[in-house]
Structures are given as structure tokens and as C-alpha cells.
């Protein structure tokens with residue numbers, strides 16, 4: 001019980017991230033085999049949703065002063081795993097060589113490659129070992145989301161909502177806006193004392 005109380009944040013992320021796997025597995029039980037477009041849709045959407053969610057953690061912290069590193073790491077792992085699943089489905093359906101036939105696939109591939117070090121360093125041990133470099137590696141996620149958005153924009157699929165959320169996050173990170181939010185928070189705290 002104590003374990004659940006302490007870890008409920010990342011446990012919820014793990015449950016939410018695992019659930020769509022059942023949707024994918026169920027597709028294999030359909031008559032006539034799985035619908036490949038639906039598989040791309042489910043895996044691609046969850047990949048970009050988790051990636052967008054991870055990138056809202058810092059703006060959320062700036063505005064509300066609340067953060068949980070382990071929840072953030074769990075979200076990062078979910079984003080990477082769903083991206084890997086999405087790419088594995090592609091290789092299974094079209095073959096690896098097909099990746100190099102369209103610019104949008106190449107953008108997706110580079111994003112997937114960037115996610116590999118992020119995936120392997122999203123844990124406490126890597127954080128301790130890498131120290132300052134850990135933060136540097138985490139900033140690769142900016143390149144991953146930009147390339148993922150480019151991939152989805154070129155495919156003419158739903159991207160605007162993710163673009164707006166990520167874009168607002170970048171605005172909130174700028175020193176001017178960030179300091180304003182911190183100032184408001186500090187003033188609120190001292191007036192409550």
C-alpha cells in the first residue's frame with residue numbers, strides 16, 4: 001500500500017501507456033488480419049501525445065511549481081516505446097528500406113534515433129552517472145518533437161493541437177515569461193503567509 005501511495009504518479013502513467021497495447025493486440029484477432037492504417041494511427045498518435053505530454057512538464061513546473069521527476073521519466077519512456085512500436089509496425093508492413101523513400105519518414109527516423117539515448121537515460125542511475133550531461137541529453141527531446149511534428153505535418157495528419165501545446169511550452173520557457181511566472185508564484189506565496 002505504501003508503495004502505491006509513494007509511486008502512484010508513474011504507476012498511472014505506466015497503466016495509461018500500456019492500455020492501448022491491448023487495442024493493437026486485438027487488431028490481430030480481427031477477421032482478415034489487422035488494419036495497418038489503424039495500427040499506424042494508434043501507435044503514431046500515442047507516440048506524439050506522450051512526447052507532447054513530457055514537454056509540458058517543464059512549463060507546468062514554471063507555472064505551478066509542481067514537478068515529479070519519476071512521472072516525467074515514465075512519460076519519456078512511454079513516448080519512446082510508442083515511437084519504437086510505430087516504427088516496428090512500419091518495418092513489418094513496408095520493410096526498413098522504405099523509410100528512405102519519403103522525407104517525412106526520414107524525419108520520423110531521425111526522431112526515433114534521438115529517442116534511443118533518451119530512452120536509456122530516463123532512469124535514476126543514468127541521472128547519477130551522467131550528472132550535468134544528463135540535462136544536456138534531455139534537451140535532445142526538443143529536436144525529437146520538432147522532427148515528429150514535421151513528420152506529421154508532411155503526412156497532413158492532425159498536428160496543430162500538438163504544435164500549439166509545444167509552442168506555448170517554448171514561449172513559457174523563455175527567460176522573460178519564465179521569470180514573470182516565478183515572480184507571480186513567489187508573490188502569491190508570500191502574501192499567503
Ligand code: HEM
Pocket residue numbers: 037040041042043044045047048051083086087090099105106107108109110111112148151152155157158
Ligand atoms: C522511422 C520512423 C517513422 C516512420 C517510418 C513512420 C511512418 C508512418 C506512417 C507510414 C504513417 C501513416 C501515414 C498514412 O496513414 O498516410 C505514420 C503516421 C503517423 N506517425 Fe509516423 N513514422 C515514424 C516515426 C514517427 C514518430 C517518431 C512519431 C511521433 C512521435 C510519429 C507520429 C505519427 C503520427 C501522429 C501519425 C498519424 C497517425 C494518424 O493519425 O493516422 N511517427 N507514420
